[in-house]
Amino acid sequence: MLKRMLLGAALAVSAAFPALAQGLPRDALVVLRTIDADRYDPHRTTARGAAEVLYMMSDTLVSLDWDLKTVRPGLAREWTVSEDGKTYTFLLRNDVTFCDGRPMTADDVVFSMNRWLGRTTPRVTSPVAWRAGKVKEVRATGPHTVEYELEEPFSELPYQLSLFFASIVDKATVERLGDNFGVQGFNGTGPYCWVSWTPRQEVVLRRHPTYKWGPPIYQNPSPQIERIIWRIIPEQNTRIAALQTGQGDVTQYIPYSWLDRLRRTPGISLSRQDNYLWDYFIGFKVDKPVMNDPVIRRAINMAVDRKAIAEAVFFNAGDPADTILNPATLDFYEGTRALVPPFDPAAANRLLDEAGWRRGADGIRVKDGQRASFLLYGIQSDDASRYVEAVQADLRRVGIELRIQLYDATVAWGRLATQEFDAFAMSYPYVSAGDALNLYFRSNNRPTPNRMNWVDEQTDRWLDEGRSALTAEARARAYANVQRQLQEANVWLPLVREQHWLASTRRVQGARAHGIYGVALYKGLDLRLVQ
Amino acid sequence: MTAAAALPEEDIAPPRAGLFRRLVSDPGAAMALAIVAAVFLAAALAPWLAPFDPYDNNLRAQMRPPDATNWLGTDGQGRDILSRILFGLRVTLGMGIASVVTGGAAGIFLGFVAAYYRRLDQPIMRLMDMLLSFPAILVGLALAAIFGPGLEPVIIALAVATVPLMARIVRGAALVVLGHDFIEACRAVGMTDARLIWRHLAPNCLSPIFVFATLRLGQVILIGSGLSFLGLGAQPPNPELGAMAAAGRNFLFFAPHIAVIPSLAIFVVVLAFNVLGDAMRDALDPRLRV
Numbered sequence: 070m071l072k073r074m075l076l077g078a079a080l081a082v083s084a085a086f087p088a089l090a091q092g093l094p095r096d097a098l099v100v101l102r103t104i105d106a107d108r109y110d111p112h113r114t115t116a117r118g119a120a121e122v123l124y125m126m127s128d129t130l131v132s133l134d135w136d137l138k139t140v141r142p143g144l145a146r147e148w149t150v151s152e153d154g155k156t157y158t159f160l161l162r163n164d165v166t167f168c169d170g171r172p173m174t175a176d177d178v179v180f181s182m183n184r185w186l187g188r189t190t191p192r193v194t195s196p197v198a199w200r201a202g203k204v205k206e207v208r209a210t211g212p213h214t215v216e217y218e219l220e221e222p223f224s225e226l227p228y229q230l231s232l233f234f235a236s237i238v239d240k241a242t243v244e245r246l247g248d249n250f251g252v253q254g255f256n257g258t259g260p261y262c263w264v265s266w267t268p269r270q271e272v273v274l275r276r277h278p279t280y281k282w283g284p285p286i287y288q289n290p291s292p293q294i295e296r297i298i299w300r301i302i303p304e305q306n307t308r309i310a311a312l313q314t315g316q317g318d319v320t321q322y323i324p325y326s327w328l329d330r331l332r333r334t335p336g337i338s339l340s341r342q343d344n345y346l347w348d349y350f351i352g353f354k355v356d357k358p359v360m361n362d363p364v365i366r367r368a369i370n371m372a373v374d375r376k377a378i379a380e381a382v383f384f385n386a387g388d389p390a391d392t393i394l395n396p397a398t399l400d401f402y403e404g405t406r407a408l409v410p411p412f413d414p415a416a417a418n419r420l421l422d423e424a425g426w427r428r429g430a431d432g433i434r435v436k437d438g439q440r441a442s443f444l445l446y447g448i449q450s451d452d453a454s455r456y457v458e459a460v461q462a463d464l465r466r467v468g469i470e471l472r473i474q475l476y477d478a479t480v481a482w483g484r485l486a487t488q489e490f491d492a493f494a495m496s497y498p499y500v501s502a503g504d505a506l507n508l509y510f511r512s513n514n515r516p517t518p519n520r521m522n523w524v525d526e527q528t529d530r531w532l533d534e535g536r537s538a539l540t541a542e543a544r545a546r547a548y549a550n551v552q553r554q555l556q557e558a559n560v561w562l563p564l565v566r567e568q569h570w571l572a573s574t575r576r577v578q579g580a581r582a583h584g585i586y587g588v589a590l591y592k593g594l595d596l597r598l599v600q
Numbered sequence: 601m602t603a604a605a606a607l608p609e610e611d612i613a614p615p616r617a618g619l620f621r622r623l624v625s626d627p628g629a630a631m632a633l634a635i636v637a638a639v640f641l642a643a644a645l646a647p648w649l650a651p652f653d654p655y656d657n658n659l660r661a662q663m664r665p666p667d668a669t670n671w672l673g674t675d676g677q678g679r680d681i682l683s684r685i686l687f688g689l690r691v692t693l694g695m696g697i698a699s700v701v702t703g704g705a706a707g708i709f710l711g712f713v714a715a716y717y718r719r720l721d722q723p724i725m726r727l728m729d730m731l732l733s734f735p736a737i738l739v740g741l742a743l744a745a746i747f748g749p750g751l752e753p754v755i756i757a758l759a760v761a762t763v764p765l766m767a768r769i770v771r772g773a774a775l776v777v778l779g780h781d782f783i784e785a786c787r788a789v790g791m792t793d794a795r796l797i798w799r800h801l802a803p804n805c806l807s808p809i810f811v812f813a814t815l816r817l818g819q820v821i822l823i824g825s826g827l828s829f830l831g832l833g834a835q836p837p838n839p840e841l842g843a844m845a846a847a848g849r850n851f852l853f854f855a856p857h858i859a860v861i862p863s864l865a866i867f868v869v870v871l872a873f874n875v876l877g878d879a880m881r882d883a884l885d886p887r888l889r890v
Contacts, residue, residue: 305850306850306852306853324850326850326851326854330854374659377659377660378659380659380660381659381660381662381676381677381678382659382676449749449831451850454831454836454847455676455677455847457836458657458677458836458837459657459659459677461836461837462655462656462657462677462837465655473835473836473837474748474749474750474835475749475831475835475836476748476749477744477745477831479745480745484748
């Protein structure tokens with residue numbers, strides 16, 4: 070009875086909520102999400118909240134298939150790679166226009182790439198310019214031909230160019246809006262065009278009328294919905310209540326605890342992306358006291374019940390993760406499976422005993438005057454506090470104390486760039502083994518994102534080999550070496566691989582979860598509204 | 601001659617004798633007193649009263665409703681809520697008492713100084729006015745942003761917010777007492793300032809201090825629980841009532857007891873302190889006893 074009363078009250082509140090009570094416009098798809106972005110400029114943000122909208126407002130040279138592995142044409146109808154692997158030649162479509170009607174040419178691609186790389190004036194600093202590779206020059210060799218020349222081969226370039234950071238933008242709009250590009254306006258070649266942005270409330274897009282160059286993974290390359298409204302509802306129960314009561318059409322922000330109930334809710338459809346790559350893990354600073362002991366790191370990996378966390382904390386909407394990388398990822402090394410310490414708290418206790426870590430009076434182990442205690446930083450969220458608390462309890466059973474300090478996202482990233490902590494909790498998307506490994510384990514990526522302080526010349530050499538490999542086999546071999554090395558060192562505690570779901574109401578047809586960079590709707594094509 | 605000065609000596613002296621008797625004669629106050637006593641007792645005896653380890657989780661038994669094993673059910677980590685409430689009372693009361701004692705002590709000192717040394721009155725009270733303009737939650741947010749979330753920033757924020765309130769009350773009470781003849785008599789016999797304040801001024805101001813401290817304890821528990829609810833206070837796995845309520849808010853539809861029970865505990869504790877404070881004010885007010 071109490072549960073029904075609460076549900077009724079929530080529905081009443083959501084109905085009374087002004088933003089929700091407006092009803093749904095007949096011509097607009099209302100997408101519900103949790104947070105806004107700081108701006109919608111692909112070269113100045115890495116937020117998923119920005120990516121969601123930018124994938125619809127702009128295009129990339131190439132696109133990514135539903136398997137999240139196969140690169141497909143995008144603005145480039147085809148491309149070739151030179152024998153030395155250093156020069157990519159992209160042949161662009163000649164029927165592409167920006168939202169303002171101006172045809173897109175190779176010059177726009179050159180400008181956009183240079184802006185991403187920080188080579189335009191005024192200079193834009195993209196936090197992920199490294200994803201573009203070591204670029205020597207991007208040049209237009211014809212009105213619809215672009216040569217992308219690298220200083221050294223970068224076998225993953227096509228994958229990276231499918232990400233929204235590599236979006237093509239209109240130079241004139243960028244220059245006209247300056248710092249306000251992506252804040253007051255946007256001009257791209259995507260299936261939907263910028264209309265308005267009310268920060269922390271909604272973004273409104275309208276259909277790009279001439280758009281017909283959607284990626285080949287879609288059945289219909291043109292948008293079929295007149296307007297798309299991205300609406301922010303941070304509180305999860307209110308968001309789901311809004312979906313259930315028809316105040317929104319679609320959301321990928323489904324609380325884990327709601328997933329099973331939504332499955333049983335009439336009128337709600339769910340789509341899952343099976344190849345999704347978004348992992349939760351805890352990373353250790355391997356050069357700090359306690360964390361620098363491989364025995365401690367191995368014992369931690371043996372003590373934590375990932376299966377229970379996936380079942381209870383993620384309500385089975387996550388899969389237990391043991392290997393550093395998802396087995397579904399490109400260049401995953403199967404050999405790492407055998408290196409994973411099995412879940413066995415008793416064995417973890419024995420391991421620690423044998424290594425000289427003795428339990429103190431408070432149950433926490435001590436060795437040479439050093440307590441088996443470490444400080445973890447993380448970003449405050451409901452999910453984070455739940456899974457790190459579960460890890461904390463598991464570690465307490467083997468005599469290891471985990472101290473948790475979660476920060477609000479506004480200050481967390483700054484804290485996570487310091488050396489104040491011993492371990493950190495994080496979740497992240499990636500497109501391949503090389504993507505993940507180059508991001509986190511390059512020596513020169515300290516202090517962030519290499520927060521583990523993992524410094525190893527051999528690792529760097531293997532990563533270089535992988536990046537510059539000319540064949541898939543050579544690349545996989547190099548990255549396999551890194552994976553084996555990291556798995557043996559237990560430099561992370563992999564926890565859970567998030568599943569990717571998209572919930573939609575019966576008003577929506579064609580909703581299918583894609584998952585590139587954690588974005589379910591991707592280009593927003595094939596979506597239709599049924600009145 | 602003021603009305604207070606006309607009262608018999610025993611009525612303007614600290615009226616502590618008979619306070620308990622007067623409190624228990626009021627049914628509401630008696631109940632509030634009993635609840636407060638029970639809360640303190642439960643917090644003190646938590647290690648012996650708690651049926652389970654408040655930190656020991658069992659994920660496979662998460663969100664169980666109240667039953668014979670777990671009288672108040674289990675939380676999202678499968679921990680016994682009753683045990684966590686008992687230990688949470690320690691944290692919540694400790695947070696409240698620490699902030700009222702530290703903030704109150706500073707406020708009492710500043711209030712006496714402002715009342716006794718008139719040339720310091722304006723600077724001190726304007727400073728108090730400035731402090732009053734910062735809500736405790738804002739101070740808590742700022743401190744948590746600088747030092748990170750935890751109980752210490754919350755206690756500091758609540759103490760800072762308590763200082764000006766206590767200073768104003770103490771100053772007002774002290775000014776009334778300073779107008780009495782016996783203060784003049786003390787000065788006439790050459791008593792030092794410190795001795796006068798400590799031996800004669802302070803004891804005659806204790807009633808409003810006790811009343812305010814009791815009422816303030818309820819308020820800071822509420823604000824502190826609010827800050828913990830926002831994630832700024834107690835950090836996992838510390839059981840704190842506000843944090844416990846926050847942990848359950850996402851499961852209101854499926855397991856309402858996780859949020860409702862700690863919230864009810866906060867409600868009862870705060871209400872008890874408020875009722876007790878009101879009753880103490882009545883019991884210690886000489887005008888209501890003549």
